[in-house]
Amino acid sequence: MKTNVTLGIDVGGTNTAFGFVDINGKCLKESSLPTKANNSAADLFARLNPEIDKLYDTISNRCVLKGVGIGAPNANYYRGTVENPPNLRWGIINVVEIIKQYYDVPAAITNDANASAIGEMLFGAAKGMKNFIVITLGTGLGSGVVVDGKLVYGSDGFAGEIGHTVYDPNGRLCGCGRKGCLETYASATGIKRTVMDLLANSNHDSPLRNVSFNDLDSKMIYSAALAGDQLSKEAFEFTGKVLGLKLADAVAVTSPEAIILFGGLALAGNMIIEPTKKSMEENLFHVFQNKVKILQSGLPEGNSAVLGASALIWNEIIKTDKISI
């Protein structure tokens, strides 16, 4: 009998990754190509389709395609659209319609954080959980909120923007035009800004005094902290303090069993989890105290985005066909 697979496509600002994933979250084949952010969505999918076909040819003797899931910036699950993504010159475009021209199977789209949340639920750290939140700590802070086993899309399909809850109304300028959004503190970019702030306001010696803002990344801050750099440790402490405070607010709304940290900055493990957990507990309303786990992503680092996109459509198929995994 052939193995059922879904195609997961993760559209990023630089590269678009795609792969075929079975119902157990095993990625059988994957590849990627440049997104070419200045070109149209139609151009991307016209280039993507033959590459996908080529990849599918290598497994089609033993696999059947059951659906296509797409993770993309500013994607709207309800409408199937991508709407004015900040880093792609696409405007508003119905990606699910484009996909349906190529593949005669169910297709769905959502943003990468929501796709990650469903990925964690089906294949990762949230397996078996009904109420949890996934926080992606990348260039920005994305989030996917799951309530009673279902991703929360809200009235307009854009729910789960915890990165744009406000930590400090007089704080750091955010890419969204407002001030003090959580993602200006808790993200790979946020911790870089915190390092700059500490370099400005403290006299600690630090190897990071030799690195420019543009050259700095969260991995370097993590390495420096591991090597004992006080300033880098403080940057993690402060990032966790801010993140924990705002997570406590989010817990008060949906009462999740766990919060799962995903993405570049989450690779720092306990360096980020411990101060986040401490600050969250300090700021939690007492009925929630000592109940909410903070976990690291359970998805493999390399192809987590493809797994998430694939999980999005697997989740639809599971609901429709009433199968369990």
Place this chain on the structure above:
Amino acid sequence: MKTNVTLGIDVGGTNTAFGFVDINGKCLKESSLPTKANNSAADLFARLNPEIDKLYDTISNRCVLKGVGIGAPNANYYRGTVENPPNLRWGIINVVEIIKQYYDVPAAITNDANASAIGEMLFGAAKGMKNFIVITLGTGLGSGVVVDGKLVYGSDGFAGEIGHTVYDPNGRLCGCGRKGCLETYASATGIKRTVMDLLANSNHDSPLRNVSFNDLDSKMIYSAALAGDQLSKEAFEFTGKVLGLKLADAVAVTSPEAIILFGGLALAGNMIIEPTKKSMEENLFHVFQNKVKILQSGLPEGNSAVLGASALIWNEIIKTDKISI
């Protein structure tokens, strides 16, 4: 044919109200008795039961009891319990089990804010909405969050504590032991505290300079504001500013279609809605701007709590019997 009714019971710190409500939200009969906060839950229900029977006798020739819904402080929907309510000496007690000793119909319990949310969905301002939040502005600030037509209870049954999200970590001491919780600013008590703060820090003349903290209530502040008192107006402005900021955070999590204000302070109508709306819009992430309505409760003031409790169990019956209203 007899009319199906449910019994709604609202347990308050002072009085317990109860009434029989049909599927259209019409309260056919209602009454109340003193809760006697220092006595046990068993005592309350032993006194309540004959009163309910007496009331039911007046309509039993034309009505059939289909279920019992209870609204009570610190109630847990999953477990059927009330757990250490701050203003009742009950400890942890399974109220649904007690109710089932008296009535052989489905029964459910939740806190009053959640009951209000279901009341608004079935009978009030949220009729037909799938995603909304109800904020009760009483002595404290309660909230009920509805996602995709279902009340959010979360992993432990205590979701929806927006009153205990933090506005200012160094702010006002809250009854929960922490500092700066939203309800210390946005509630009937919160606006009293704001008036005291303005009396302390401004030189405005105000009729409220003649009123003690204990004598002051939100209705007096509203009346003074209506009569042109600058200080009272400022108190509403500030309350709306704080509430709007934290509502913007909540919107970013669940993307509701509307936020419905309920309870004593909400009776101030546009005096509280306008500054709240202004502040919320200023603090909303752009994808949510100009989309979220702020509405006043659509439940009648007098028996809204009984209607909410009744709606809780009507909602269960509607789901089970697949009927629509």
